[in-house]
Amino acid sequence: MAFVVLVACGAAPSPRTSTARVVSQVVFADEELWHLGPEVRSRVVGVSPMADDPRYSDAQGLWPDPVARPAGAEAIVALAPDLVVTAEFTSAETRAVLEQIGIRTLQLDGWNGFDDYRAHVTALAAALDATDAGGRRVAEFDGALAAMRSQFAGSDQPGAVSWQEGSVAGSGTFFADAAAAAGFVNVAGQAGIHGHRTVAVETLVAWNPEYIVIPCDDDCTEREREFAGRPGIAATRAAQRGGIVAIPARHLYSVGFGMLEVVRQLGNRRAEAQQ
Amino acid sequence: MSRARRTALAVVVVTLVLAALAIRVGPGDVSWADVVGAIGRGLVGQQRLADVDDAQVWALRVPRVMLVILVGAALAGGGAVTQGLFRNPLADPSVLGISLGAAFVAVLGLLLGLDRAGIWVTPVLAAIGAAATLAILLALATRSSDATTLLLAGVALGATCGAATTCVLALAGDRHDLGIRVVRWLMGSFEGRSWGHLLGASIPIGLGLLLSGTLVRDLDALALGDDVAASLGASPARVQRRAVTAVALLVGGATAVAGVLGFLGLVVPHVVRWRLGGGHRALVPISALGGAAVLLAVDTVTRLGATALPPGVITSLLGAPAFLWILLAQARRREE
Amino acid sequence: MTAVLRVRECGLAVPAAGSGTRWLIRGLSIDLTPGARVAIIGPSGAGKTTLLRALAGLVPPGEGSITLDERPVIDWDPRARARRIGWLPQRAEPWADVTAAELVALGRTPHLGALARHDQTDHAATRAALAQVDAGGLAMRRWSTLSGGERQRVMLARMLASDARILLLDEPTNALDVGHAMRVMQCCDRLARSGNTVVFATHDIQLARRWSDRVICIGAGSGVGPTDEMIVPERMAELFDVQAHWGQAMVFDSTPEGD
Numbered sequence: 001m002a003f004v005v006l007v008a009c010g011a012a013p014s015p016r017t018s019t020a021r022v023v024s025q026v027v028f029a030d031e032e033l034w035h036l037g038p039e040v041r042s043r044v045v046g047v048s049p050m051a052d053d054p055r056y057s058d059a060q061g062l063w064p065d066p067v068a069r070p071a072g073a074e075a076i077v078a079l080a081p082d083l084v085v086t087a088e089f090t091s092a093e094t095r096a097v098l099e100q101i102g103i104r105t106l107q108l109d110g111w112n113g114f115d116d117y118r119a120h121v122t123a124l125a126a127a128l129d130a131t132d133a134g135g136r137r138v139a140e141f142d143g144a145l146a147a148m149r150s151q152f153a154g155s156d157q158p159g160a161v162s163w164q165e166g167s168v169a170g171s172g173t174f175f176a177d178a179a180a181a182a183g184f185v186n187v188a189g190q191a192g193i194h195g196h197r198t199v200a201v202e203t204l205v206a207w208n209p210e211y212i213v214i215p216c217d218d219d220c221t222e223r224e225r226e227f228a229g230r231p232g233i234a235a236t237r238a239a240q241r242g243g244i245v246a247i248p249a250r251h252l253y254s255v256g257f258g259m260l261e262v263v264r265q266l267g268n269r270r271a272e273a274q275q
Numbered sequence: 276m277s278r279a280r281r282t283a284l285a286v287v288v289v290t291l292v293l294a295a296l297a298i299r300v301g302p303g304d305v306s307w308a309d310v311v312g313a314i315g316r317g318l319v320g321q322q323r324l325a326d327v328d329d330a331q332v333w334a335l336r337v338p339r340v341m342l343v344i345l346v347g348a349a350l351a352g353g354g355a356v357t358q359g360l361f362r363n364p365l366a367d368p369s370v371l372g373i374s375l376g377a378a379f380v381a382v383l384g385l386l387l388g389l390d391r392a393g394i395w396v397t398p399v400l401a402a403i404g405a406a407a408t409l410a411i412l413l414a415l416a417t418r419s420s421d422a423t424t425l426l427l428a429g430v431a432l433g434a435t436c437g438a439a440t441t442c443v444l445a446l447a448g449d450r451h452d453l454g455i456r457v458v459r460w461l462m463g464s465f466e467g468r469s470w471g472h473l474l475g476a477s478i479p480i481g482l483g484l485l486l487s488g489t490l491v492r493d494l495d496a497l498a499l500g501d502d503v504a505a506s507l508g509a510s511p512a513r514v515q516r517r518a519v520t521a522v523a524l525l526v527g528g529a530t531a532v533a534g535v536l537g538f539l540g541l542v543v544p545h546v547v548r549w550r551l552g553g554g555h556r557a558l559v560p561i562s563a564l565g566g567a568a569v570l571l572a573v574d575t576v577t578r579l580g581a582t583a584l585p586p587g588v589i590t591s592l593l594g595a596p597a598f599l600w601i602l603l604a605q606a607r608r609r610e611e
Numbered sequence: 612m613t614a615v616l617r618v619r620e621c622g623l624a625v626p627a628a629g630s631g632t633r634w635l636i637r638g639l640s641i642d643l644t645p646g647a648r649v650a651i652i653g654p655s656g657a658g659k660t661t662l663l664r665a666l667a668g669l670v671p672p673g674e675g676s677i678t679l680d681e682r683p684v685i686d687w688d689p690r691a692r693a694r695r696i697g698w699l700p701q702r703a704e705p706w707a708d709v710t711a712a713e714l715v716a717l718g719r720t721p722h723l724g725a726l727a728r729h730d731q732t733d734h735a736a737t738r739a740a741l742a743q744v745d746a747g748g749l750a751m752r753r754w755s756t757l758s759g760g761e762r763q764r765v766m767l768a769r770m771l772a773s774d775a776r777i778l779l780l781d782e783p784t785n786a787l788d789v790g791h792a793m794r795v796m797q798c799c800d801r802l803a804r805s806g807n808t809v810v811f812a813t814h815d816i817q818l819a820r821r822w823s824d825r826v827i828c829i830g831a832g833s834g835v836g837p838t839d840e841m842i843v844p845e846r847m848a849e850l851f852d853v854q855a856h857w858g859q860a861m862v863f864d865s866t867p868e869g870d
Contacts, residue, residue: 055452165456166466166583200583201467202335206303208327215452219391226393231338231469235330249452362706492727496720499703499769505669506698507720507773508690553707554716556727 019128021045023070023081025090026108031059031256032121033085036133043128046070046079055217056250058258073097083127111255112195114177117141120255144260145181152183152267154274158243159187160211160266162252166198175213175252178259182266184211205232212238213266215253216246245269279557282550286564290344290571297343297575298336305331338473339465343574343586344567345473346465346529347539349480351566353525354540355547355559356487359494360518361426364548368526368540370426371412371519372433373405377530379436379443380404382457386443390456394467397460398475398531405527408432412519416512422501425515463534463587465574476532483524484563490518491555498553536587538594539566546601615808616643616666616684616696616777620675623661632673635661639675641827641835643810645776648803650819650838651812653829654851659812660701662829663779666810667698679777693721697775699766701782705754711765712750715740718772740772741765744798760791767795771802778802780811784818793863796822816842817860 023046024030030051033044046068052060070076073094076084084098084105098105106127108120118138125134160179162169169175170193171186179186187209193199204212212233216223223246228239238244247265251258298310305328313332316322323329353368361370369375384390384400415428440457447453496509504511529536544562551557570586573593577584618641627633635658643649643666651659664670665677668684677684679695687695697718705714718740719733729737741747744764749757757765763783770778780799784792792815800822803809813819819826819842826841828834832849834841844855 164452165459167455197581198583199581200302200578202331202578203302203583205327205330205335206301217388223391226391230394231467231471232330232335233467235325235327235334237325240325364707489725492720492723492725495717495727498705498707498709498717499714500700502664502669502700503698503703503717505689506667506693506696506700507717508688508693509720510689548707552713553705553709554713554727 019043019083021079021081022083022085022128023068023076023079024048024051024085025076025094026085026087027051027057027059028087028108028120028255029085029124030057030063031258032124032137033128034059034062035137035257036125036128036130040125040128040130040133045081046076054250056253058250058254058256077101077103085124085127111174112172113174114145114181114259117174117255117259141257141260145263148260148263148267149181152181152263152270154183154270156274157183157185158210158270159190159207160184160213160245161187161204161207161209162213163204164215166201167196168193168199168204169196170194174255174259175262178262179266181263183270184266201230201232205236208236209243210237210241211243211245211266211269212236213245213247213252213262215249217249220246220248242273243269279551279561282547283557283561283564286561286568290564290568293568293571293575294340294344297340297571297578298332300575301331301336301578303328303331334469335467338469339574340571342468342473342476342532343465343571345476345480346533346536347567347570348563349476349483349525349529349566350536350540350570351543352484352487352559352563353522353529354566355544355555355562356490356494356518356525357522357540358544358548359490359497359555359558360515360522361422362497362500364545365541366426367538368522369433369535369537371408371429371522371526372431372436373408373429373523373526374530374535375433375436375440376408377401377404377527378461378535379440380407381460381531382440382443385453385456385460386447395471395475398472401531402475402479402527404436405523405530408436409520409523409527412523413516416516416519422511422515425519459585460534462585463536463590464583464585465533466583468532472532476528479524479528479531483521483528486517486521486524487559487563490514490521491559494518494555494559534585534587536570537591538598539570539590542594542598542601543569545598549601549605615645615679617678617681618643618666618675619678621665621672621677622674623658623665623670624673625658625661634673636829636833637674639827639833639835641825643777643808645806645808646803647808647810647825648800648823649808649810649825649827650823651810651827651829652814652816652819652842652850653833655814657830659829660781662827663698663781663810663812667696667779668692669698690721693773693775695775696777696779697770697773699770699778699780699783701785703766708753708755710750711741711746711752711754711757711761711768712737714754714765715750715768715772718769721773736772736774737768740768743771743802744768745794760787763787763791763795764798767798776806777808778810780809782813783811784813784815789863792818793865797865816847 020043022044024033025048027048027050030047033040044067047063049069049071050056051063054060068079070079084103086095086105086107088109110116121137122134125131162175168188171189172194176186176189187207214227224244228244233239247262251261309328310332313329317333322333357366357368358364380403381397381401384397390396416425444457493509493514496504496507501511543566547558547562547565573589574586577586577589618639621639622637623635624632651662653659665672668687671685716737741750744767746764746768749761783795799809820838823838826838828841828850830850832846847855
């Protein structure tokens with residue numbers, strides 16, 4: 001499912017000369033550009049406005065003030081970048097303007113699992129002529145993942161559902177990969193749901209999973225308690241046996257290293273329950 | 276038995292059959308025996324807390340079905356009263372701005388994150404919004420007893436609240452999770468509603484339905500205009516204040532628990548008036564019953580789908596073409 | 612005879628351009644007693660409708676008093692007043708397409724409880740009212756299918772269904788042909804003979820002259836008096852700013868088999 005589209009606009013890309021000024025419009029790239037090392041960092045002139053929002057970003061507080069937070073095509077162009085990292089959710093108008101002006105863009109598409117993470121990091125590193133740093137970053141990710149896989153491997157394989165106000169993550173999602181790594185069965189995927197879909201509370205109750213994963217901000221304990229008491233939910237195995245797991249949204253919906261945090265928290269909760 | 280009574284009885288039977296089906300169908304493996312058992316245990320307060328079948332029936336489906344009936348009755352009954360008040364078959368209960376006023380305060384609460392305190396917060400905030408809108412309308416109605424002024428005031432209030440809601444959303448444009456929650460609430464839904472919602476809604480909606488019942492004579496008197504109503508002993512200003520209060524209780528209560536549901540309050544009274552005539556003694560209660568039956572059918576169908584569709588979308592999607600068809604049928608009949 | 616609706620030194624005003632008021636009527640006094648047939652005439656805009664609305668208790672008089680059984684008519688409980696005074700406005704249309712019977716039944720409103728439940732008395736009164744205007748056959752017809760004359764008779768029945776004995780009619784023959792107009796007036800005549808008080812406003816001087824005993828003139832030559840004394844060329848000339856003289860006029864009557 002993983003695919004990456006590298007869109008090169010205007011003049012044919014000549015990496016050595018054209019990646020001196022990079023602007024990111026994707027939180028994922030905000031995080032990864034930082035972790036690609038000091039040399040790459042020095043070429044970043046702008047990150048996305050959400051980079052410092054603790055609700056969505058694991059990169060808050062990382063980028064110093066001289067790095068701009070441009071919002072909209074005008075602000076991006078003003079930074080005179082020679083590479084802009086975008087995604088399909090970047091506004092179509094912004095993308096069109098960049099294309100017209102002839103600014104090279106790297107559009108990261110496809111957010112369906114860990115493979116996409118690897119592909120996106122590799123593409124990002126390649127576009128910045130920092131392939132080695134990209135390789136190290138992917139290896140770091142895979143190393144941490146492998147460690148947790150062996151730590152959390154078990155035979156019981158309890159069921160988990162990721163639930164955000166009715167929206168669940170089926171197969172072909174980051175949550176599916178994270179749940180599998182932590183030793184869980186993704187119940188929504190097993191029920192035949194692919195990608196994200198809105199289902200009824202009744203459906204969730206009928207699945208009766210052992211674990212329900214919900215997002216929280218800084219009030220995770222309170223969220224778990226409130227959710228466990230909701231009508232219908234209260235009767236599920238998850239609510240009855242402490243299986244409501246609230247994970248900060250910036251990890252739960254992360255498509256970067258935050259995913260490892262999801263694996264860690266899920267695995268730890270299962271380990272606690274087994275004791 | 277009069278035609279109105281026969282219709283009322285038929286609609287009640289349909290509603291009861293739909294209600295029984297609605298409790299039986301849905302995800303999970305719930306049999307008729309489970310349904311009867313769960314309801315029995317629920318009625319005597321002995322429901323099994325850790326049993327998902329009991330939870331499906333008693334914590335989710337029974338209160339949801341009753342809430343859908345209540346909200347359907349509120350919107351369609353409120354529509355009949357609104358149309359009578361403004362002497363206009365195209366008046367929708369939303370013209371008074373009540374639902375948009377409720378929506379504005381509810382969205383404000385979502386923006387401030389107040390809804391995290393519990394599932395009761397948004398309904399309470401929406402009710403406060405509806406009550407505030409009612410207070411403004413009543414203050415205006417005291418100054419002028421002209422129905423047109425009231426109608427325009429309601430439209431203006433609604434537009435203001437709608438714009439304020441959009442403004443709030445625009446200011447919080449970087450929070451896509453907020454956008455999702457707001458849109459989901461505005462679309463109208465009965466997802467996860469339970470006894471708390473039912474109890475909360477039954478008070479304003481119950482009062483609104485009672486008040487509407489006592490308005491039928493005066494709404495009839497208004498049929499020939501304010502002066503004739505006054506000459507028949509029904510003070511237009513008083514009727515107006517009572518009707519606005521009734522509609523606000525009905526629409527405010529419904530919006531608070533279920534979000535914004537379109538077209539029901541417009542189409543159902545229109546159909547009932549077309550089939551049974553304009554006398555409010557039959558129109559108001561039969562519209563309420565009809566609204567309950569229609570909304571229950573729509574909600575049950577949306578529950579059967581694999582993806583949870585908001586019933587408000589279906590009521591508008593089906594309601595608008597149905598309304599158009601009725602208008603054309605009426606036009607054809609007039610030409611014949 | 613006992614006066615029922617008593618008008619004393621009554622003045623009616625409307626807001627004038629700028630500040631202040633314009634008096635339409637001043638110093639009007641008349642007793643409206645059972646059996647009376649009173650016509651109100653005057654040029655357009657003189658205040659005929661305003662006077663009828665004041666008599667019905669819908670607006671207070673600007674000065675003087677209008678009393679029903681010694682109490683100002685405006686102070687009456689609206690429902691009690693509605694059982695005594697019937698009012699037929701010049702134009703009134705139901706907004707929904709109701710049947711004639713439903714419309715006439717509206718006349719029962721002052722007698723109904725809040726739930727608008729009609730009992731046998733109400734049904735009987737509705738039927739009787741329709742019969743009185745010779746419209747029994749129209750009962751189940753919808754408003755949109757009725758002709759102008761039929762509509763006016765149904766509206767008249769609506770007023771009669773309330774059992775009020777004081778009947779105020781604003782232009783009851785407006786837009787009706789001569790035959791329909793005559794039948795409406797014959798109906799009013801019968802009502803007056805059976806002890807009702809009939810007050811009607813009209814533009815039609817011939818009609819006023821034929822169907823009233825007394826006339827209230829509003830306008831330049833205002834005054835109250837017996838029809839024979841009021842409808843004379845001199846006063847009509849003054850009232851309508853025309854030249855008036857006696858001449859021949861065609862007279863209409865019912866056909867032998869009619870009525």
